[in-house]
Amino acid sequence: MPPADQPPVTAHHPSTYRAGWIHYTNVAPILDPLTLPPGVTAITGVPTQMNAALLEGRVDIANISAAEFIRHADRLAALPDFSVSVLGQVYSVNLFHTAPLENLRRIALTAQSATSVALLEVLLRERSLTPELVRDEGTAQELLARGYDGVLRIGDSALREWYEVVGPLGDDASMTRLPHGGGGVCVTDLSEEWYCLTGQPFVFAVWAYRKDAPPPPALLQAMRDARRQGLGELGVISRRHAERLGLPWRVVQHYLWNFRYHLEVPDRRGLQAFADLSTPGHVPLEFGPRPSSGASARIC
Numbered sequence: 001m002p003p004a005d006q007p008p009v010t011a012h013h014p015s016t017y018r019a020g021w022i023h024y025t026n027v028a029p030i031l032d033p034l035t036l037p038p039g040v041t042a043i044t045g046v047p048t049q050m051n052a053a054l055l056e057g058r059v060d061i062a063n064i065s066a067a068e069f070i071r072h073a074d075r076l077a078a079l080p081d082f083s084v085s086v087l088g089q090v091y092s093v094n095l096f097h098t099a100p101l102e103n104l105r106r107i108a109l110t111a112q113s114a115t116s117v118a119l120l121e122v123l124l125r126e127r128s129l130t131p132e133l134v135r136d137e138g139t140a141q142e143l144l145a146r147g148y149d150g151v152l153r154i155g156d157s158a159l160r161e162w163y164e165v166v167g168p169l170g171d172d173a174s175m176t177r178l179p180h181g182g183g184g185v186c187v188t189d190l191s192e193e194w195y196c197l198t199g200q201p202f203v204f205a206v207w208a209y210r211k212d213a214p215p216p217p218a219l220l221q222a223m224r225d226a227r228r229q230g231l232g233e234l235g236v237i238s239r240r241h242a243e244r245l246g247l248p249w250r251v252v253q254h255y256l257w258n259f260r261y262h263l264e265v266p267d268r269r270g271l272q273a274f275a276d277l278s279t280p281g282h283v284p285l286e287f288g289p290r291p292s293s294g295a296s297a298r299i300c
């Protein structure tokens with residue numbers, strides 16, 4: 001698969017079902033073991049690319065920003081049992097800042113994100129803070145050096161930059177609550193802030209499809225099989241991605257086992273709370289049918 005930062009390539013054949021995958025490390029436990037069934041093709045990209053590809057009809061299903069699913073709930077439905085959610089710290093959706101939150105004046109926002117930008121807006125509004133928000137690209141260090149006092153980063157590079165600020169943690173790090181700052185830079189983990197505000201998990205991504213193009217059952221079965229395999233092999237997957245990311249494998253393993261991939265009841269409540277806070281007046285969120293095997297979504 002091409003790296004996540006390449007623009008999506010369109011290769012449409014009417015008889016194929018087209019998937020679009022955000023290929024951040026946090027979906028490796030689902031995507032690494034996935035074998036696409038015959039007739040299904042896939043492209044990869046960053047969240048804003050996959051959001052656009054789904055909404056413009058260049059793919060039929062994609063793991064997209066939860067915020068975009070909420071905004072386009074009239075046209076989109078989500079798989080009932082897939083999510084990228086977390087309860088508390090996520091480590092890869094970070095506001096890097098050099099002054100207390102209350103004093104921030106200018107925050108650079110990554111162009112890769114929709115959900116995390118909307119989450120930041122909710123969190124700032126809750127505290128009645130009104131810094132200037134500017135779309136700008138670069139590493140946290142580069143953007144702080146350019147005069148921003150806050151920088152929002154997501155995904156693999158945000159995880160690496162978090163580790164640059166807080167690491168090295170050493171082999172005896174408890175991995176229960178990891179540090180939030182170092183070298184004059186503070187890291188505010190937006191998902192942890194959400195937890196403090198609501199006590200709920202935060203859903204960053206769902207697997208959404210256009211209501212006129214529901215996924216073939218063989219693809220859903222392949223995704224469920226892949227997730228079961230991937231979650232059973234987290235050690236192997238963590239070592240593979242740790243090497244690629246240049247991070248200690250224990251950090252990557254903790255990062256991955258911390259996610260909630262099943263859109264369970266607490267995640268749906270968190271998603272609903274985020275929808276109500278971020279998008280007042282949104283249309284009701286719609287989810288596809290649960291698996292009909294007789295087993296619960298959790299164990300299939």
Ligand SMILES: C=C(O[C@@H]1C=C(C(=O)O)C=C[C@H]1O)C(=O)O
Pocket residue numbers: 022024026047048064065066084090092093112113114115116117154155156158204205
């Ligand atoms: C947790 C993350 O979630 C991602 C954040 C997204 C966004 O901000 O729009 C979209 C998809 C998620 O996979 C991350 O990338 O670090």
